[in-house]
Amino acid sequence: MRVWKWIGLAGILAGVATGAAVARDERVRRHYEPAEVRERLHARHDEAVAREAAEMTRAPQDS
Template identity: 50%
Template sequence: MAPRGRQWFKVVGAAGVVGVAATGILAARTERRRQAYEPDEIRERLHQRYTRLQSRRDGSSG
């Protein structure tokens, strides 16, 4: 049976609560991952990424 009347508000409210909780969980997990890196590790990864992009750009421009 499909929800009627006030039941729709309950369904929408429950879906909203679930959505907010899921977003909070994902944000916390992402923050933990970000904080797990040391500044030197982040710097090294950025340098590697920059070097890789530069080599691709130089290879495709010639």
């Protein structure tokens, strides 16, 4: 019976720690200005398009 109490306590602490991490990430995310978010998204998109274009132009390796 005592083991189950410790397992329950560990579960509660894990939930609290997860909630704290989510709250911290949310606070950090909310500090971005809309223009900054838009700029970062465009940069990520441009990187993804460039990476895909590089993969498409790479010559296939025939051995």
